[in-house]
Amino acid sequence: MQVIDCRNYRELLDSYLSEELSVETNHAMLRHTEMCQGCRGEMAARRRLRAVLKRACSTDRLGAEAEQRLRDCLRRETAGGVAAIGWGRRLRRLFEVRGLFHLAAAVAVAAVITAGIGAWLYGAFDGPIARPDLALSPALFEQAAGDHEHCGLKFAVLSGPFEMPDSAVNYDPSYAGLEKVVAPAAAGLELRTVHLCGHKGRQFAHLVYAGEGSLISLLVTERDGKALDMDQIPTDDGIAAGMQTARRENLSIGAFQTTRHVVAVVSDLEAEKNRLMAERLATPLTEHLRRFEQQTAMLSRISFIGRR
Amino acid sequence: MMRGESETYGSGMNEDKAQRLEAFEAEALGYADQLFRVALRLCRERGRAEDLVQETYLQAWRSFHRFELGTNLRAWLYRILFNVFNSGRRQEKLNLVPVEETISETIAWDPQTPQNIEDEDVLAALERVPRDYQIPVVLADVEDLSYREIADVLDVPIGTVMSRLHRGRKLLRSELTRYAQSAGYQT
Numbered sequence: 001m002q003v004i005d006c007r008n009y010r011e012l013l014d015s016y017l018s019e020e021l022s023v024e025t026n027h028a029m030l031r032h033t034e035m036c037q038g039c040r041g042e043m044a045a046r047r048r049l050r051a052v053l054k055r056a057c058s059t060d061r062l063g064a065e066a067e068q069r070l071r072d073c074l075r076r077e078t079a080g081g082v083a084a085i086g087w088g089r090r091l092r093r094l095f096e097v098r099g100l101f102h103l104a105a106a107v108a109v110a111a112v113i114t115a116g117i118g119a120w121l122y123g124a125f126d127g128p129i130a131r132p133d134l135a136l137s138p139a140l141f142e143q144a145a146g147d148h149e150h151c152g153l154k155f156a157v158l159s160g161p162f163e164m165p166d167s168a169v170n171y172d173p174s175y176a177g178l179e180k181v182v183a184p185a186a187a188g189l190e191l192r193t194v195h196l197c198g199h200k201g202r203q204f205a206h207l208v209y210a211g212e213g214s215l216i217s218l219l220v221t222e223r224d225g226k227a228l229d230m231d232q233i234p235t236d237d238g239i240a241a242g243m244q245t246a247r248r249e250n251l252s253i254g255a256f257q258t259t260r261h262v263v264a265v266v267s268d269l270e271a272e273k274n275r276l277m278a279e280r281l282a283t284p285l286t287e288h289l290r291r292f293e294q295q296t297a298m299l300s301r302i303s304f305i306g307r308r
Numbered sequence: 309m310m311r312g313e314s315e316t317y318g319s320g321m322n323e324d325k326a327q328r329l330e331a332f333e334a335e336a337l338g339y340a341d342q343l344f345r346v347a348l349r350l351c352r353e354r355g356r357a358e359d360l361v362q363e364t365y366l367q368a369w370r371s372f373h374r375f376e377l378g379t380n381l382r383a384w385l386y387r388i389l390f391n392v393f394n395s396g397r398r399q400e401k402l403n404l405v406p407v408e409e410t411i412s413e414t415i416a417w418d419p420q421t422p423q424n425i426e427d428e429d430v431l432a433a434l435e436r437v438p439r440d441y442q443i444p445v446v447l448a449d450v451e452d453l454s455y456r457e458i459a460d461v462l463d464v465p466i467g468t469v470m471s472r473l474h475r476g477r478k479l480l481r482s483e484l485t486r487y488a489q490s491a492g493y494q495t
Contacts, residue, residue, distance in 0.1 A: 014477050015470075018448055022453050049484070050449050055436065056427035057450045062344040066358045070340065071333065073362055076327050084347035158363050159393035165370045191479055 002028040009039045027249070055074070076198070077167075110244070130242035136255055136262060137229040140202070141298035142270060144219050145248035147199035147206065147264035152217040155192040156209040168205055174292040175205040175220065181288045182207065182218065183279050189216065200227075209281075212282055217268040218281050223262045235259070245275055254278025258289045324359035326495040331370050336365065339382050342451055343389055349439070349446055350393050364389040385455065386461040433483035441476030448473055 002024055005014065009032050010060040015021050016029045033040055062070075129135055162179065169176045179194045189211035195204050205220040223238060225231055238257025246253045252274030263285050265278035343364060347357035367389050368375075375384060433441060447453045447461065457471070459466040 002383075011474075014449075014473065015455075018455070042421060045423055047423050048423075049425065049481070052425050052430050053480075054428060054450050055347055056430045057434075057446065059427075060348050062340045062358065062361060064343075066361075067337070067340060069358075070337075070362050070365055073366060074329060075335070077366055078325050078368060154359065158359055158392065160392050161367060161370075162361075162395065165367075167370050168374075284441070303429050 004028045004032045129244045134241035140227045141246045143202040144264045145251045148217040219264045256286045261289045294304045383457045397409040421487045437479045445476040
């Protein structure tokens with residue numbers, strides 16, 4: 001039979017109160033409790049201490065306002081994740097309406113020229129761009145700067161996740177492993193988060209880095225009509241457009257295009273530093289996206305031919 | 309929520325997803341206050357604790373499809389909370405690596421529990437316990453997690469949890485005793 005002295009009793013008492021002891025040790029504790037008045041008093045005191053501790057800590061509550069913000073946040077996240085149509089479906093759709101595609105392409109060329117000239121005239125872009133006809137829309141720069149401000153800066157105090165979540169990969173398969181693609185170029189910067197988020201109706205794959213005394217957002221989004229202020233996106237590779245730079249209040253933005261994506265780097269670094277940062281971070285990413293897009297387009301063609 | 313009400317969330321959310329979110333909220337949001345209490349102990353500041361809880365729920369929702377209903381949701385949420393916290397500022401990470409601590413030192417020092425204690429005395433004493441010891445004590449004695457659950461949540465061996473609890477509870481009693489003696493209470 002196990003026997004417990006006062007010293008052992010007090011060592012084991014908290015585990016007894018937490019119901020973490022074996023049956024046999026429990027019995028030994030109970031026997032000692034019956035025998036020893038001093039230890040009975042200690043047990044009562046520790047029970048009281050736990051009750052007081054629990055009561056004192058329980059007054060801290062999340063609060064209705066913060067809970068509502070949490071619910072709103074979950075709804076925004078959910079709405080954003082569903083609005084998406086996968087790239088495979090998009091491409092199949094494109095080829096299914098092939099008859100209309102040529103007409104759309106003609107409209108697109110006209111739109112490109114009109115929008116390009118329009119954007120140039122109205123100063124929609126701040127920095128020079130190799131192909132003015134492929135200028136990104138002012139709205140896109142607003143959205144990218146806004147996302148950096150509303151989402152990116154939050155990661156000055158928070159971090160994670162560090163891998164692209166499934167929700168983002170379901171939204172756009174090319175988003176898988178973006179953080180690994182950028183990792184060599186981002187050496188020396190601290191990755192703070194990788195996730196999917198949205199600002200004013202635009203979805204971004206969002207990577208936040210800390211470095212050079214600044215938080216740096218690397219954003220990837222769809223190169224759709226609204227990104228270029230066009231009804232139909234041009235089918236040629238946007239890499240020819242080179243980097244387009246802009247300033248929004250204290251933020252510098254540098255953006256690249258591929259055929260299907262826009263990659264932007266936003267930070268409060270001065271314009272030239274941000275331009276160098278954009279080149280450094282976005283170059284491997286645009287290369288990765290371009291390869292992915294070519295493979296997807298090829299697979300879609302094969303699948304279309306297979307169905308005929 | 310009625311079927312079809314999901315449209316009020318905007319055209320981006322379909323009914324199926326709205327129902328899944330509703331199920332997630334019904335299952336998980338009941339633990340929000342508990343998570344917040346621990347977040348507050350970790351962050352020591354209300355706004356940051358709220359952010360930490362929000363990020364915890366966001367991540368939980370993103371991977372809710374991987375969660376098996378019927379398993380320990382509370383422990384799962386706590387685990388995410390600590391993951392999010394520990395992946396943040398490096399200097400703030402919990403350090404739960406076992407410390408060098410001889411048994412004789414531990415046994416020689418066994419403060420008695422004061423008899424008369426007020427809520428604010430306990431909170432002040434708890435605040436003085438180093439956070440690496442304080443958190444396991446809060447998880448066990450306030451939130452009623454088992455030692456096994458705490459080990460899972462903090463991703464450390466159960467032996468580490470036990471030694472931290474042992475030391476943490478003694479530190480709390482010691483702080484309380486010191487306080488009670490200075491206030492002239494019976495100890």
